[in-house]
Amino acid sequence: MRVARFIAAGGGCGYAPVAAGTVASAAAVVTGAALLWASPFLLAAAAFLATFGGYLAVERAHVEGDPGWVVIDEFAGQWITLLALATPSVPGLIAAFVLFRFFDITKLGPVGWADRRHGAFGIMADDVIAGIIAAVLLLIARFAKPDWLM
Numbered sequence: 784m785r786v787a788r789f790i791a792a793g794g795g796c797g798y799a800p801v802a803a804g805t806v807a808s809a810a811a812v813v814t815g816a817a818l819l820w821a822s823p824f825l826l827a828a829a830a831f832l833a834t835f836g837g838y839l840a841v842e843r844a845h846v847e848g849d850p851g852w853v854v855i856d857e858f859a860g861q862w863i864t865l866l867a868l869a870t871p872s873v874p875g876l877i878a879a880f881v882l883f884r885f886f887d888i889t890k891l892g893p894v895g896w897a898d899r900r901h902g903a904f905g906i907m908a909d910d911v912i913a914g915i916i917a918a919v920l921l922l923i924a925r926f927a928k929p930d931w932l933m
Contacts, residue, residue, distance in 0.1 A: 790840035790855055797852035805884065807854035811861035812880050816871035822868065830862035834911055841903040849898075849906050856910035860887060863914030867921035874931070875921070880918055886913035 792798060799806040814913040818826040848854055868875040879888035887910055890898050894916065897908035924931060 787840040787843035791844045791846065791853045792838065793854035793858055796857075797854040802842060803851050804852055804857050804887065805856035808861045808880060808884055808887075810864070811858040812860075812876050815862045815865040816876055818862075819865055819868060819871045826862060826866060830859060830866060830914075833859035834907060838903045838907045843908050846903070846906065853906055856907050857887070859907060860910030860912075860914030864917040864921065867918035867925065869925065878924070879917065879921060882917035883914055886916050892916075904925060913931075 789795070793810065795806045796807040796810050797803045815826055815829070818829050833855055837859050840855060841853060844853075861880070861883050864879045865871075868879060886894050890909065894909050894913045897905060897912050899905065900908060913921070
């Protein structure tokens with residue numbers, strides 16, 4: 784159970800005294816940028832592991848509701864967003880961070896629907912969906928103006 788809680792807390796980011804979700808998203812951008820720089824496949828593998836491993840960790844940690852210390856979902860969603868970038872450029876990383884946090888915080892559309900689900904599914908799904916929406920918007924921006932995110 785301790786390992787599950789450590790994973791669910793995003794390696795400890797969830798215990799930040801304020802804005803644990805934002806702290807976790809920032810940590811995910813930094814680590815995700817390094818993974819993307821090394822190989823997009825490493826970032827994809829990390830996003831997959833954070834999503835499915837995070838789901839299992841949240842389930843095994845016997846989490847009630849959606850407590851602020853559970854931030855593995857932020858890692859999953861932020862890493863999914865970063866998959867839309869060709870390279871880890873500063874403008875691209877900032878855009879990915881802002882877009883993901885916007886959808887994660889506002890809970891627009893399907894993000895809100897997922898947020899209302901219970902258990903590990905609800906905890907993970909809203910951030911995964913926010914990440915997918917943010918990634919699609921980044922891809923549209925990349926193709927509309929390719930040099931903007933470089």
